[in-house]
Amino acid sequence: MPSHNYKVYAVRYGHFERRSTENFLGGDTHDVPMPLDYFVWAIVGAKRTFIVDTGFDKPTGDRRGRSVVRPVDEGLAMLGIDHAKVTDVIISHMHYDHCGNHHLFPNATFHLQDAEMEFATGRCMCHHAMRHPFEADDVTTMVRRVFDGKVCFHDPESEIAPGITVHKLGGHSRGLQVIRVNTEGGAVVLASDAAHFYANMDREAPFPVFDRLGDVILGVERMKRLASSDQHIVPGHDPLVLQRFTTVGTGIADLTLPAGI
Template sequence: MYQTLYLIEYGIPIRRSENECVVKYQTRLCARKISSLPFHFFAWLYFDRYGQSWLIDTGCTASIARAFGKVVDTAIPELLAINFDLHAAEIDHVILTHLHYDHAGNINPFKRAHFYVQEVEWSYLNSPTLGAYNGDEFYVESTRRNLNQLADTKRLNLLNGSAQLSDDVSVILLSGHSPGLQGVRINLPHSTAVLASDAAHLLKNLETRRPFPKSFDIRKGVESINTLRLLESEGETIIPGHGLPSKLPHGAHHVQATSLFKT
């Protein structure tokens, strides 16, 4: 189990048009039919070489999902118990790639974990300007409240840019979709996986060099995609935030939990 990465699918997949997923993909000069794309909901679990558990993003609760028109009948804590016999309170580390509802909407069950968040993202969550920018509707009050309570403990680690968190795990600042989005680089035995989170929702964002339309800063989003493409050219495997990579690296597994969901 050591040095193994799991992509845990926690919500009912949906389909979205390319226009919804890729900024300015269709123009007046382009009359091609815009297809729909599969859109998944993931968290990621990694066991490092020392047996420490790293959860990347917490997903959200069923009630928060319903508020956004999504279906989550089995949340991440239950999936950890079902698939890994692992209780949420046993998780050692939680990296929140950013603080949108589907990535940081279920913080409370992880009672002993150390959390890692970019300081600029945490500050923006508490900013009086929150709500004024495209995509700000993805932040929810419960995440702000729960993180601020966590800030009173020694378990919240605020990061300033890219950082090495362990021998196997590092984060890289990939702002654009949100002010302080961070990707996660994981050194597997024979490869490096980069969890792009919503710096690249889907492979289509990487292919077209165009980020998700609802983004805090489109220009920075393009820069982050270029960073991901450079890492990919150097042999690292990019795993999108809401889609599957073209292939999973050795040491990574996709845990499909859709059989647990009501249809």
């Protein structure tokens, strides 16, 4: 495998039952079941492995009414990844379902946008509607990592390693970043919550949790320019990910292999 090409995996760790009316700005006239799956992602190269987002643990899930279907460390272990040996974690944004489980990655440097840290520690967090998706413990732990020299800040675009770049879009959260990864099958974009579902992009109907609506809409356009095709954009919470790509274990999809190959 060339050093600038990677394998990319989606690892499902959580689930939440939800209706379609809750997943689109303005609702949905169909009002059908449309659950959320929760993922972390692994980018595996010839010499280094990168983890994208860190998920939430069972106590956090219980408190928020979400189910942990398999702990993050167990899912990574199925890919042969020892979480304690990971040296680089890319955080798309600091919402609770993307920025927990810090204890699993004691040796990692966390890659984060300047704007996201400023947002999560600034005046907007004085308001419940803005701070609700954040966990105070996750934010304070990230601050401690800063003081320990274990956070690398980016603004707005950076190359993390040859073939891996981060791009600030904002929108859903002030400093949300997407990750572009070179693979043998083309450039994959891990959208995280720049698009929760394929349908958010296909219908041009954003998920109804956002900081700036204009940035959500323009962010989809930006991802389409970054990815090799629309099929190379991987949304953050869509159960269809496990159907559109080849599964290599229960709840694990190889994002470089479309289903049927």
